Amino acid sequence: MIIQLQKNIDEGQKGQIIDKINSLKYSTTEVNTQKGSYIIGIGKKDFDIRQLGNMPGIADIHIVSDDYKLVSAKWKVEPSVIDLGDGVSISAKDFAVMAGPCSIEGEAQIRNTIQHLKENNIRIMRGGVYKPRSSPYSFRGMGIEGLQLWHQLASEAGIKIITEVMQVSQIEEMYPYVDIFQVGARNTQNFNLLDELGKVDKPVMIKRGISGTIDELLYSAEYVFSGGNEKLLLCERGIRTYEKASRNTLDLNAIPILKEKTHLPVIADPSHGIGIRKHVESMTLASIMAGADGVIVEVHEKPEEAFSDGQQTLDYKESKCLYEKIRQVYELRQTF
Ligand code: PEP
Ligand code: MN
Numbered sequence: 001m002i003i004q005l006q007k008n009i010d011e012g013q014k015g016q017i018i019d020k021i022n023s024l025k026y027s028t029t030e031v032n033t034q035k036g037s038y039i040i041g042i043g044k045k046d047f048d049i050r051q052l053g054n055m056p057g058i059a060d061i062h063i064v065s066d067d068y069k070l071v072s073a074k075w076k077v078e079p080s081v082i083d084l085g086d087g088v089s090i091s092a093k094d095f096a097v098m099a100g101p102c103s104i105e106g107e108a109q110i111r112n113t114i115q116h117l118k119e120n121n122i123r124i125m126r127g128g129v130y131k132p133r134s135s136p137y138s139f140r141g142m143g144i145e146g147l148q149l150w151h152q153l154a155s156e157a158g159i160k161i162i163t164e165v166m167q168v169s170q171i172e173e174m175y176p177y178v179d180i181f182q183v184g185a186r187n188t189q190n191f192n193l194l195d196e197l198g199k200v201d202k203p204v205m206i207k208r209g210i211s212g213t214i215d216e217l218l219y220s221a222e223y224v225f226s227g228g229n230e231k232l233l234l235c236e237r238g239i240r241t242y243e244k245a246s247r248n249t250l251d252l253n254a255i256p257i258l259k260e261k262t263h264l265p266v267i268a269d270p271s272h273g274i275g276i277r278k279h280v281e282s283m284t285l286a287s288i289m290a291g292a293d294g295v296i297v298e299v300h301e302k303p304e305e306a307f308s309d310g311q312q313t314l315d316y317k318e319s320k321c322l323y324e325k326i327r328q329v330y331e332l333r334q335t336f
Helices: 010-022 108-119 141-155 168-177 193-196 214-226 252-261 270-272 277-290 316-333
Strands: 002-004 028-031 037-042 060-063 082-085 089-090 095-101 124-125 160-163 180-183 203-209 231-236 267-268 293-296
Touching: 002 010, 010 037, 028 060, 028 214, 095 108, 095 316, 108 124, 108 141, 108 231, 108 316, 124 203, 124 293, 141 160, 141 168, 168 193, 193 214, 193 231, 203 214, 214 231, 214 252, 231 252, 252 267, 267 277, 270 277, 277 293, 277 316, 293 316
Parallel strands: 095 124, 095 293, 124 160, 160 180, 180 203, 203 231, 231 267, 267 293
Antiparallel strands: 002 037, 002 060, 028 037, 082 089
8 A cells, every 4th residue: 555645744644644554454664755755554454445545644545456566557557757857858758768888988989979879869878887797807897987077078968877886885976977877687686775776866777687577676666766766767688598599588578567567667678688789679679669668778889899798789880770760660659
């Protein structure tokens, strides 16, 4: 059960509501986000909702049968909109293309990526400055200096930044330079990180865990929302299966299933999802037809020289062609 509280509720009224819910043998958790205040009631016994309905301070009561509550589509019928400012939004109505290298490598690379994005009307640049690498000897990112430089150049160009935060201690230093914090697939269930991102007033995109279920992804988002941050995006980036012919298995099924289960925008990552450059285009377009609200794609001027993930990275010519097809397929989807 989600109890939406009125904006002007006083502490006394809140206390009475909590006492009443507890007396019905429901536990309570208070949630205060950028957009509202809620009490989450968890319990088993059915009761007559009118017992609560008339209490002062309550704006609305929603019975949500899912185990995750706040991210469920059962109470919030309108899809959520993530507003990044300067006319950049992500939602079911504003399809987002995020593109850029796997890793931020240096000033020249940042500059020419920004130019490529501007030429193609792409407003959100991806890139990692803290890289989770399977081998400790691989390039592990430029760190905060790389992010600061990137932010300076991107903000001059009106480009928004999405980048991965790997641990709690990085959040504060990254905060001024980030438009969307990305939680990587290896951190989907890092509950300490999710708790801390709940305290942040910036959007967070959570990637599905490498072996994570759809429900586990939704629970991870519930951590951030219940921690106080409802600016959330979910990302299907492929899961590990027995299949060896592709790097991961992009779970296209997850897209319509997530869209049904949650009001949060759903982003597809076909680059990591298949891991093979020549098939990124078809999986991107398939993700759009499956209902994605956006895609995140790896691009690099010279993929063969990229510090990481070159094998799944498009060059500028390939990505330009992809952006055009994305627009065509998205338009086609809207006619259905
Ligand atoms: C990335 O986006 O470069 C990345 C490391 O993604 P994931 O966490 O999905 O592996
Ligand atoms: Mn990558």
